[in-house]
Amino acid sequence: MEYLKIFCMNTALLISVAYIANLIYKHMITHAPEPVKQASWVVLSIFAGWVNIFFGYRLDEHVIFDLRFLPLIISTIAFPQPFSLIIIGVGIGLSRLIFGMNEAAVAGVLNLSILGFVCAGLSFWVRRTPATIMVKSLIVIMAVNLMNAVNITVFGVIPEQEYITKILPVTLPAGLALSMLFALIIRDFQLDLQRTVQVVRANELLSAQAEELHKNKIVLEERAKQLMMASQFKSEFLANMSHELRTPLNSIINLSQIIEDSDEGLSREEITEYGAIIHRSGGDLLSLINDILDLSKVEAGKLDVVHEELNVSEIPEMLALQFTVAAKQKGLDFNITLSEDVPHVIHSDPQRVQQILRNLLSNALKFTMNGFVSLNIRVVEKPEGPALRRWVVFEVQDSGIGIAADKHAVIFEAFQQADSSISRKYGGTGLGLSISSDLAKLLGGYITLSSKEGQGSLFSLYLPL
Structure with missing residues (x-):
């Protein structure tokens, strides 16, 4: 027991x-x-x-x-x-x-x-x-x-x-x-x-x-905000686009109507002048349509670049023929310099390089009321990993209105400009810089920006050597 x-x-x-x-x-x-x-x-x-x-x-x-x-x-x-x-x-x-x-x-x-x-x-x-x-x-x-x-x-x-x-x-x-x-x-x-x-x-x-849901909520709110901004930007783009399309179309329609209804009442000089305006308006329309097509091809991944020999020494002469007259009409100093160490020939896509430079120079002339616009072509070396890499740099500088620091990234996005009022004052669709940035990446390079509001801008196109 x-x-x-x-x-x-x-x-x-x-x-x-x-x-x-x-x-x-x-x-x-x-x-x-x-x-x-x-x-x-x-x-x-x-x-x-x-x-x-x-x-x-x-x-x-x-x-x-x-x-x-x-x-x-x-x-x-x-x-x-x-x-x-x-x-x-x-x-x-x-x-x-x-x-x-x-x-x-x-x-x-x-x-x-x-x-x-x-x-x-x-x-x-x-x-x-x-x-x-x-x-x-x-x-x-x-x-x-x-x-x-x-x-x-x-x-x-x-x-x-x-x-x-x-x-x-x-x-x-x-x-x-x-x-x-x-x-x-x-x-x-x-x-x-x-x-x-x-x-x-x-x-x-x-x-x-709960924490994940909170993070997802923040992400969704941010995306909703981005969608609203995208919708706003596209609405502004459509408004700008309608204006940009309507202006040359009205010129073409009105002037062609005048010529048609003139019954030989117009002089030879007037017909020649109207024809020139119609030609410029058609060129503006074609340029606008090309920009839209290029943007759609880039976004779809179907824009091809052709790497071939590009004669760098010919670029100053070609760009001078295109922009010297426009600069003189606005009273601007326009200079192009080519450093001696720049190779005469590089391998890239000549058409796309010229398209980027035309976009940059057109913007510089558009947003500069007085002072200068310049293009400087030189070679620089930048560290890439343990070695140095050589680049040819096309620097487009102006003394124009400049760009606020918080807008430097925005202006390279499609349909966006530093200020929506700019399109009303200066014209344009906001596609040029976006297309130029995408083209630079396709060419193996990139575009940088240095600018302050009211103190001009410096856009630099880097292409690899």
């Missing part, structure tokens, strides 16, 4: 230890790294075994009966790690030496060490078998209790006949029953811990989702 009392007391103590451990786990080491959790479990199991020995039943001065092997059973079921189970078994066994060094204590150390290795072997089966947790628990409980009885029979100091006939019939069934009861209680604790962990993870997941 004393065995049953002590075993029940051991179980009650273990339940108390398990409850305290459950609280510590919830509030202190739930988020700890896995090695810390395993180390904490090992220490707790050894401590629980020591508590069982401390409150065990003393058969005589040296022999103690208790359920010290119970933490080892629970560890095998809950944390089936072979090395940890060996440490727990040996640790509980060594804790028996605290209560005195004698033959019974040595037998106790040997018993728990053997049980530790037995549980380590069982842990391999526990981790691999598809059986339910209840089946695993029953087999582990029976194996450990039976092995404990065998060890006491073989290594114990109690006479074999006395142990088998008087003690074993009571302690073995009691140990099995209380082991199963404690396993059920620990299983309930474990389920509660799992639910706690799941709740914590669910909260973390919800927080992460």
Whole structure:
């Protein structure tokens, strides 16, 4: 009867230890790294075994009966790690030496060490078998209790006949029953811990989702703002486009109507003048349509460039023929310089290079009321990785209205200008710089801008040598 009392007391103590451990786990080491959790479990199991020995039943001065092997059973079921189970078994066994060094204590150390290795072997089966947790628990409980009885029979100091006939019939069934009861209680604790962990993870997941939703909301708001701006820019572009189309079309229609209805009432000089205006208006329309087509080809990825020999020395002469008269009409100084170190021939697309330079020079002349417009062609070296790379640079500089710093990136986007009022004052669709930037990239180069509002602008086209 004393065995049953002590075993029940051991179980009650273990339940108390398990409850305290459950609280510590919830509030202190739930988020700890896995090695810390395993180390904490090992220490707790050894401590629980020591508590069982401390409150065990003393058969005589040296022999103690208790359920010290119970933490080892629970560890095998809950944390089936072979090395940890060996440490727990040996640790509980060594804790028996605290209560005195004698033959019974040595037998106790040997018993728990053997049980530790037995549980380590069982842990391999526990981790691999598809059986339910209840089946695993029953087999582990029976194996450990039976092995404990065998060890006491073989290594114990109690006479074999006395142990088998008087003690074993009571302690073995009691140990099995209380082991199963404690396993059920620990299983309930474990389920509660799992639910706690799941709740914590669910909260973390919800927080992460809420944060992600907030970020997505910001992104969507930004995209909505960009769409509104794009819609506004396109509306302005269409308004500008209608104006740019209407002006030359009206000139062509009105002047051709005058010529048609003149009944030879117009002089030769008037017809020639009207014809010239019609020709210029047609050229303006063609240039506008070409810009729109080029933009659509670039956006569709279908604009091809042809790399061939480009005679750089011919560029100043060609551009001078096109822009000198326009500069004189506005009273501007127009200069083109070509550095001596610039190679006479480079490999690029002559048509596209001239198109970019015409766009840059046209803008410079358009937005410069007095002062100068210049084109300087030179060679520069820039570091690219560990080496230097050589570039030919076409610098278009003017003393015009300049561009505010916050508009430097905007003006290279399609349908956009530094100020929507500019298109009304100076004309234009806002496509020239966008097309020029895209063409420069297709040629392997790029365009840079240096400008301050009211202090002129410097556009630089870099092409690789």
